[in-house]
Amino acid sequence: xxxxxxxxxxxxxxxxxxxxxxxxxxxxxxxxxxxxxxxxxxxxxxxxxxxxxxxxxxxxxxxxxxxxxxxxxxxxxxxxxxxxxxxxxxxxxxxxxxxxxxxxxxxxxxxxxxxxxxxxxxxxxxxxxxxxxxxxxxxxxxxxxxxxxxxxxxxxxxxxxxxxxxxxxxxxxxxxxxxxxxxxxxxxxxxxxxxxxxxxxxxxxxxxxxxxxxxxxxxxxxxxxxxxxxxxxxxxxxxxxxxxxxxxxxxxxxxxxxxxxxxxxxxxxxxxxxxxxxxxxxxxxxxxxxxxxxxxxxxxxxxxxxxxxxxxxxx
Numbered sequence: 564x565x566x567x568x569x570x571x572x573x574x575x576x577x578x579x580x581x582x583x584x585x586x587x588x589x590x591x592x593x594x595x596x597x598x599x600x601x602x603x604x605x606x607x608x609x610x611x612x613x614x615x616x617x618x619x620x621x622x623x624x625x626x627x628x629x630x631x632x633x634x635x636x637x638x639x640x641x642x643x644x645x646x647x648x649x650x651x652x653x654x655x656x657x658x659x660x661x662x663x664x665x666x667x668x669x670x671x672x673x674x675x676x677x678x679x680x681x682x683x684x685x686x687x688x689x690x691x692x693x694x695x696x697x698x699x700x701x702x703x704x705x706x707x708x709x710x711x712x713x714x715x716x717x718x719x720x721x722x723x724x725x726x727x728x729x730x731x732x733x734x735x736x737x738x739x740x741x742x743x744x745x746x747x748x749x750x751x752x753x754x755x756x757x758x759x760x761x762x763x764x765x766x767x768x769x770x771x772x773x774x775x776x777x778x779x780x781x782x783x784x785x786x787x788x789x790x791x792x793x794x795x796x797x798x799x800x801x802x803x804x805x806x807x808x809x810x811x812x813x814x815x816x817x818x819x820x821x822x823x824x825x826x827x828x829x830x831x832x833x834x835x836x837x838x839x840x841x842x843x844x845x846x847x848x849x850x851x852x853x854x855x856x857x858x859x860x861x862x863x864x865x866x867x868x869x870x871x872x873x874x875x876x877x878x
Contacts, residue, residue: 579716583709591708593825595780598715599773601817603794604801605722606769610762611799612807613726613735615742616666618763619795620677621770623684624654626789628771629778630688633700636779638693647775654771655764662763666756669745678792685790699785702778711780718776719814722769726810738762742808804846806853815854 583591603625611617631650635641641649665676688694729735737758740748749755778784797820805816820842846853 576716576720580713583712588708591712593821595708595712595715597817597821598712598719599777600797600801600821601814602715602719602722602773603770604798604805604813604817605719605726606766606773607795607798608726608802608807608809608813609729609738609769610759610766612802612809612812613729613738613742614759614762615738616669616759616763617674617799618677618766619674619792619799620680621766621798622790622792622795623657623677623681624767624770625774625777625794626681626684626688626786627654627657627767628774629784629789630694630700631771632775632778633702633784634693636702637695637700643779646779647772650775651768651771654767658764658767659760662760662767663756666759666763681790681792681795685786688786688790694786697786699783699789702782702784704782705779708780711776714776715773718769718772723810723814725765725769730810734758734761739808800842800846802853804842804853806855809853809855812853812855819854 579594582594586594603621606624607618607621610621628647628650631653632643632646635646635649636643661680665673665680668676689697694700729738737748737753740751740753741755741758745755774789778789801816801820802813803816804820805814806812
């Protein structure tokens with residue numbers, strides 16, 4: 564990133580950091596939700612956007628982060644920071660142990676396998692006494708939305724810096740090679756298994772931290788909400804809508820879609836449930852590479868950009 568880009572990013576970060584001190588409680592709560600969604604979308608971007616493996620199981624990491632934090636605080640009487648670290652470690656261990664065999668699958672087989680992991684984990688946690696079984700766990704109450712906002716913003720900044728590093732590193736180039744042609748990447752000397760496992764583990768780490776922050780913020784978790792598959796759908800749509808495989812794409816997608824969804828939920832509640840389905844159709848057909856790619860090429864191609872995408876889909 565050029566000096567001007569760093570200066571602009573720092574200015575935006577400073578403005579966002581000041582929100583808790585000038586905004587209403589409702590706006591702060593919306594900000595926390597949006598920042599956490601942007602974080603999980605950016606984390607998914609590592610494995611889905613750069614490596615090209617569309618994981619439908621990242622909600623497992625979110626749930627493990629939530630439960631790791633909750634169990635540490637409620638059952639073991641440990642501080643929040645320790646619980647957050649425990650949840651992140653649990654998610655990384657899960658990613659390594661189960662990611663290695665699952666990542667040998669490709670395409671829709673991989674997507675189905677990761678979806679099955681999310682469903683299975685809900686059933687497993689529902690029968691664990693330490694996790695509160697079906698009733699879940701109630702965390703200590705902390706009235707500090709400003710704190711959670713700053714934590715969410717800091718985590719988003721950290722995962723975005725990681726993605727910037729990935730986009731410029733040998734590791735990132737290896738992931739892109741895997742996305743474009745995994746067999747060719749292996750022939751060229753890329754350790755595809757190691758690279759995919761590392762991407763999966765990184766995604767799990769950041770997603771689990773987001774889950775832990777969210778659990779302490781709302782003070783209650785249960786298996787269904789912690790391992791909610793719709794969260795995984797949201798993070799995928801946000802990343803694709805903004806531009807998977809880019810640094811800014813998931814951030815733009817999360818901000819726009821969360822804002823529009825909030826308006827629809829408030830003003831026209833019946834339309835909110837249809838919104839993400841329409842976004843999928845628009846994103847896949849008209850701009851399969853996301854909004855960031857549209858901005859990059861629209862000046863050169865104009866409206867022909869969309870017509871070319873339509874022709875490519877034979878519509």
